[in-house]
Amino acid sequence: MAPGIWKATIGAPEAATPVRSRRVPPALQGLGSLAAIAHCPLPIPEFRITQRGTELNLPLAEGELMYGFGLQLLSFQQRSKKRTIRVNADPKVDSGDSHAPVPFYVTTRGYGVLIDTFRQATFYCGEAHPKPTQAESASSLEVNTPQRMRVRDRDLQGSVRIEAPRCAGLDVYVFGGPTMLEAVQRYNLFSGGGVLPPEWGLGFWYRAEMHLNGDEVLKLAESLRADAIPCDVLGLEPGWQTHAYSCTFAWDRHRFPEPSSFIQQAASEGFRVNLWEHAFTHPASPIFAELVPFAGDIAVWDGLVPDFAAEGGRRVFGGYHGRELIDRGISGFKLDECDNSDFTEGWSFPDNSRFPSGIDGEQMHAQFGLRYQDTIWDEFRKRGTQTYGLVRSSGALAAPYPFVLYSDLYDHRQFVRALVNSGFSGLLWCPEVRDASSAEDLVRRLQTVVLSPLAMVNAWYIRNPPWKQMDRDKNNRNEFSEGWEALQARCQEIIGMRMQLLPYLRGAFARYRAEGVPPFRALVMDFPDDPSLAAVDDQYLIGDRLMAAPLFAGEAVRNIVFPPGQWQDFWTGAMVTERKITVQGSTRNIPLYIKAGSLMPWAEVGPHTGAAEARRLSVRVYGDGHRRWSAPHAAGGLQLAWQEGKGGVQQPGSQKRPFVVTGWERIGS
Amino acid sequence: MAPGIWKATIGAPEAATPVRSRRVPPALQGLGSLAAIAHCPLPIPEFRITQRGTELNLPLAEGELMYGFGLQLLSFQQRSKKRTIRVNADPKVDSGDSHAPVPFYVTTRGYGVLIDTFRQATFYCGEAHPKPTQAESASSLEVNTPQRMRVRDRDLQGSVRIEAPRCAGLDVYVFGGPTMLEAVQRYNLFSGGGVLPPEWGLGFWYRAEMHLNGDEVLKLAESLRADAIPCDVLGLEPGWQTHAYSCTFAWDRHRFPEPSSFIQQAASEGFRVNLWEHAFTHPASPIFAELVPFAGDIAVWDGLVPDFAAEGGRRVFGGYHGRELIDRGISGFKLDECDNSDFTEGWSFPDNSRFPSGIDGEQMHAQFGLRYQDTIWDEFRKRGTQTYGLVRSSGALAAPYPFVLYSDLYDHRQFVRALVNSGFSGLLWCPEVRDASSAEDLVRRLQTVVLSPLAMVNAWYIRNPPWKQMDRDKNNRNEFSEGWEALQARCQEIIGMRMQLLPYLRGAFARYRAEGVPPFRALVMDFPDDPSLAAVDDQYLIGDRLMAAPLFAGEAVRNIVFPPGQWQDFWTGAMVTERKITVQGSTRNIPLYIKAGSLMPWAEVGPHTGAAEARRLSVRVYGDGHRRWSAPHAAGGLQLAWQEGKGGVQQPGSQKRPFVVTGWERIGS
Incomplete structure (x- = not known):
């Protein structure tokens, strides 16, 4: 296929698969820059094609651990589990079901496997052993289990037993490493390379209460500016859902009598507007009649289900969005409800519904989020503008898509685990803040x-930011908490830190685009041979030199494990001297660590990313500052070096808005 | 098929289905005694057979509500939901998955539908409407939804959209009513009639701590007698699970050096013994070599998965149980782990594993619990003895089986809901007490x-009963709570009530056997036309005249709804004058109500059901006592009447142990 990527075709694969339906080509240049690998790390798979579908077995070595399968909220290391790759809106059980499951895994032996199917494939990860055929020695009887629990068999050889139902064949892609990180890079580059979001997309976002009218939203935006809360994007609901909940995509004219003027006023204050929607199209929508021939046979909430797998469906749905919304200045969308509902009410279209493009509901669910993103993204691409938005479902080969996943669930630990897991499968995840206890x-x-x-x-x-009042009813009655100003100041400082970190973050994303390195990722991805990191799902790497270990409310202490190498406390510069430490739960700042000797760009805090402050930065110098920093691929790219007690800056290429380094600050001794 | 039962065959059904694999014949005599129905309540179903499987649509009327689908813990009325009939050990999401899902539902229009398949069928219950094809009036836009919630469509016509995967046809059975209760009766009689458990099975059961040795179990049994806690059955674990957790079915000889003597000693004190096990057979088991040819291709916990669908598998596995355990006096078994594990670790055999009888893992999971019950039950039947036991999975046509379902989950409300739901599908459920908060x-x-x-x-x-100490660690250190005697006295009284109620309960089960009327059932089953009962999933009917409304710890008050008719408080005889009442959460006794004018047999409390006390009863007389009571089908059957201020008793047929009525007690005024 490409250097270090192998494909095995079993039987007669379906026409609709993630790779065969792909709409972004592989990033060949990036792939070419990775080291070549001589031999495929896996043998040709054993397989069997029956009326059930296509089955195959792939080997696992002793102690080999598995990660991936997309946006898993409930578990991290996947060996010993059964995973079903099925799209689901409420992944409350650890079954593999997820907003964005992906039939892709990587292992500590440094390779990745993509099963190229939109079917609800099942992976038995290493525990399905053939039946014993000889009596074992009676000695095995001597140790009875004290609890009703069994010994795990991760330390045995095994196999991944995979079944893709209802298909008479499929393609299997193997991504070589030799390291786990390089296997993920190859997958992301094969997907088309990671997304580099527009700068404003990496600023701060605020979604307004759903009933606010245009004037109230603008007033809220003003108050953010007045309170010196940085903000780039306002999210809102245009009120286009009907009584049946399906959408018309026509603004509620009572709340937004002049949408264009509203968008322009927001823009004049440096705000972009992001609109909530879902795809199910009510008969009263202006696009209804044109969409009927490009819709599935079953309604959702009395609305049409657009066939986003068909060019016509994308054209009708996307075209309207382009003309009526994007051309008027909308920066992006929040694409809701595009997953599925096996664990809730079954509100979405059935797996056996039919679409004009020839696929069934099962195949559509696996790509509805992906093709919905395409539909919207296409309109921005046609116009040569960037977008960055939200989506509740995604799937395989999604690395290039400018959309971030979210969930209606709200467990902070799960949210961090999702962030850690998302990096294995080319996904981005937003652990959004709604309210707080x-x-x-x-x-x-x-x-x-x-x-x-x-x-x-x-x-x-x-109706008001949560820092002003956490009680929902009081918040909506505009009654603020006593002492809210102090809490707002804390939050303002934290949001400010996002703005300070932006040049660094943008550099990490640039590397995601060019090299496929996930900007947010698990520790084990960079250090697969370190057993102490194999289960760490609540710490993560950011870019090439930061590691975060979020604190969770109500916990007295926080244990932190460090990857190999020398680390310094980000805030104080103190050297970390142990591989495992404990910090107090009351620690003010988020525990954040930087590789010893690093340079770190640190921007000023302005009202939004377009403001002049975003281009003025000091450089934090840790230790001897030998670890240079560069973001050559990012617009406004920049290289920093530190020699003999003074800074050095290089701004490669042409920049519209060059950075100005205002100073160098030594952190710690 | 039989009076009031219709069968439609679509395409070419599989050989392995609940009806085609049935091992108990229909109860033709009972079916013959139900009223005939002229016309099938449903039209011939629309269907489609594709490579996905077999799909069909069955109509739903406006306002028609649906119940059933087996042991549902998380929901009650099923219209508007998607249900997947898939066996699962940890049903923590409301998806249809369950220890004992059944592809059978009944509706308020008074009929039932059985989809005869072991496949993981999906039911879209009424919400999958065809896509709209005409623009509706713009008026539908005027009322936007205040929350992001939609209007339900139960008040519309609709259809149940059913898909059975991987089969090229199936049989559909329709059970006429004309009432919902009669539809359930027909289903239960078609299944072979309900089980009438042995009397001892309806006594009190106590399962001992898993590590106790024979002497300790007997000491525990003695202490129950000394504390005057009635008990008929002791449950225990023989210690035959290995380090891998698979079983040998050989007693741990350290704990039970002489099993036969242990069983005899227990029996001499009036205790029967029930043994825990699961089916996965370790290589060190005496039956291993003989079982190998009758086992699935994949191991579970390094053990064989017996092919209970094959006569040979049942013979090897069951034969050993008969010779080694049943012949030595074991009264029954607790059949654990026979469900599946999609939501946990995937520990069970894969859906695509293969069995010598020709079925795959999916088909086996749907019947593993059923055929496991057959395997054990057969051995008792061969010997002409009765059994009553526990099982963690069951399925369609299970009404005649002498096994009761249980779960490792432990939510009291869910346990009551499971009890209420079990009656729709021919299942029995045990809301067991383990410990308490x-x-x-x-x-x-x-x-x-x-x-x-x-x-x-x-x-x-x-190690000790929970009423002596609820803290687990202290309990196991034999440290009792202060004042435990008072709590034990409360519990003793409650267990005593079970013994008092036994003649009545046995009568209710006798009617289950003869007429198919579930002894425990939802209010809506008897009163389908009363909308106030349509969602009541925390009250239930017992037999022909009792209604229970359990209290849940920590709730200040309890709302109770009454079915049509006159009701009296069971404890005081007070007439209920409102259709809806509220009782205090602190109420001492469980709220229990009896149809006005009832007679109720009320036994004395003895140490076990074989004791003389179990045959001495007073009769509770409510109001004018016009509602006679009879249990003509039950062994020790009895008819009670009350006339002109004096009692009347009739003991029909021959009885080994006749009842003695010791007195008549007027309850209330």
Whole structure:
């Protein structure tokens, strides 16, 4: 296929698969720059094609551990589990079901496997052994289990037993490493390379209460500016859902009598506007009649289900969005409800519904989020403009897509685990802040979200920011908490840190685009041979030199494990001297660590990313500063070096808005 | 098929289905005694057979509500939901998955539908409407939804959209009513009639801590007698699980050096012994070599998966149980782990594993519990003895089976809902008591379990009864709570009530056997036209005249709804004058109500059901006592009448142990 990528075709694969339906080509240049690998790390798979579908077995070595399968909220290391790759809106059980499951895994032996199917494939990860055929020695009887629990068999040889139902064949892609990180890079580059979001997309986002009218949204935006809360994007609901909940995509004219003027006023204050929607199209929508021939046979909420797998469906749906919304200045969308509902009410279209493009509901669910993103993204691409938005479902080969996943679930630990897991499968995840059970909870959640792909407070059910009042009813009655100003100041500082970190983050994303390195990723991805990191799902790497260990409200202490190498406390510069430490749960700042000797660009805090402050930066110097920093691929790219007690800056290429380094600050001794 | 039962065959059904694999014939005599129905209540179904499987549509009328689908713990009325009939050990999401899902539903229009498949069928219950094809009036836009919630469409016509995967046809059975109760009766009689458990099975059960040795178990049994806690059955674990957790079915000889003598000693004190096990057979088991040819291709916990669908598998596995255990006096078994594990670790055999009988893992999971029950039950039947046991999985046509379902989950409300739901699908459910969060919780759980098919405390992880100490560690250190005697007295009284109720319960089960009327069932089953009962999933009918409304710990008040007719408080005889009442959460006794004018047999409390006390009863007389009571089908059957201020008794047929009525007690005024 490409250097270090192998493909095995079993039987007669279906026409609709992630790779065969792909709409972004592989990033060949990036792939070419990775080291070549002589031999495929896996043998040709054993397989069997029956009326059930296609089955195959891939080997696992002793102690080999598995990661991936997309946006898993409930587990991290996947060996010993059964995973079903099925799209689901409420992944409350650890079954593999997820908003964005991906039939892709990587292992500590340094390779990745993509099963190229939109079917609800099942992976039995290493525990399905053939039946014993000889009596074992009676000695095995001597140790009875004290609890009713069994010994795990991770230390045995095994196999991944995979079944893709209802297909008479499939393609299997193997991504070589030789390291786990390089296997992920290859997958991401094969997907088309990671997304580099527009700068404003990496700023701070605020979603307004769903009933606010245009004037109220603008007033809210003003108050953010007045309170010196940086903000780039306002999210809102245009009120285009009907009584049946399907959408018309026509603004509620009572709340937004002049949308264009509203968008322009927001823009004049440096705000972009992002609109909530879902795809199910009500008969009263202006696109209804044109969409009927490009819709599935079953309604959702009395609305059409657009066939986004068909060019016509994308054209009708996307074209309207382009003309009526993007051309008027909308920066992006929040694509809701595009997953599925096996664990809730079964509100979405059935797996056996039919679409004009020839696929069934099962195949559509696996790509509805992907093709919905395509539909919207296409309109921006046609116009040569960038977007960055939110989506509730995604799938395989999604690395290039400018959309970030979110969930209606709200467990902080799960949100961090999702962030850690997302990096294995080319996904981005937003651990959004909605409300909080306490000031501590609010601060801890906010500290996490500003160290994520999309820094957002989603206040869709409270009229004021949560730091002004955490009680929902009181918030909506505009009654603020006593002492809210202090909490707001804390939150302002945390959001400010997002702005300070932006040049660094943008550099990390640039590397995602060019080299496929996930900007947010698990420790084990960079250090697969370190057993102490194999289960760490609540710490993560950011870019090439930072590691975060979020605090969770209500916990007295926080244990932190360090990867090999020398680390310094980001805030104080203190050297970390142990591989495992414990910090107090009351620690003010989020525990954040930097590789010893690093340079770190640190921007000033302005009202939004377009402001002049975003281009003025000091450089934090840790230790001897030998670890240079560069973001050559990013617009406004920049290289920093530190020699003999003085800084050095190089600005490669042409820049519209060059950086100005205002100073160099030594952190710690 | 039979009076009031219709069968439609679509395409070419599989050989392995619930009906085609049935091992108990229909109860033709009972079916013959139900009223004939002229016309099938449903039209011939629309269907489609494709490579996905077999799909069909069945109509739903406006307002028609659906119940059933087996042991659903998380929901009650099923219209508007998607249900997947998939066996699962940890049904923590409302997806249809369950220990004992059944592809059978009944509706308020008074009929039932069985989809005869072991495949993981999916039911879209009424929400999958065809896509709209005409623009509706713009008026539908005017009312936007205040929350992001939609209007339900139960009030519309609709259809149940059913898909059975991987089969090229199936049989559909329709059970006429004309009432919902009669539709359920027909289903149960078609299944072979309900089980009538042995009398001892309806006594009190106590499962001992898993590590106790024979002497300790006997000492525990003695202490129950000394404390005057009635008990018929002791459950225990013989220690035959290995380090890998698979079983040998050979007693741990350290703990039980002489099993036969142990069983005899227990029997001499009036105790029967029930043994825990699961089916996965370790290589060190005496049956291993003989079982190898009758096992699936994949191991579970390094053990064989017996092919219970094959006569040979049942013979090897069951034969050993007969010779080695049943012949030595074991009364029954607790068949654990026979469900599946999609939501946990995937520990069970894969859906695509293969069995010598020709079925795959998917088909096996749907019947593993059923055929496991057959395997064990066969051995008792061969010997002409009765059994009553526990099983963690069951399925379609299970009404005649002498096994009661249980779960490792432990939510009291869910346990009551499971009891209420079980009656729709021919299942029995045990809301077992393990431990409790408070004395109140213990009392409330115990009050529920004594009004269920199997009254059991399952103390498998505590060495002493929970009423002596609720803290697990202290319990296992034999440290009792202060004042435990008072709590024990409360529990003793509640368990005593079970013994008092036994003649009535046995009558209710006799009617289950003869007429198919579930002894425990939802209010809506008897009163489908009353909308106030349509969602009542925490009250239930017991037999022909009792209604229970369990209390749940920590709730200040309890709302109770009454079915049509006149009701009296069971404890006081007070007439209920409102259709809806509220009782205090602190109420001492479980709220229990009896149809006005009822007679109720009320036994004395003895140490076990074989004791003389079980045959001495007073009769509780409510109001004018016009509602006679009879249990003509039950062994020891009895008819009670009350006329002109004096009692009347008739003992029909021959009885080994006749009842003695010791007195008549007027309850209330």
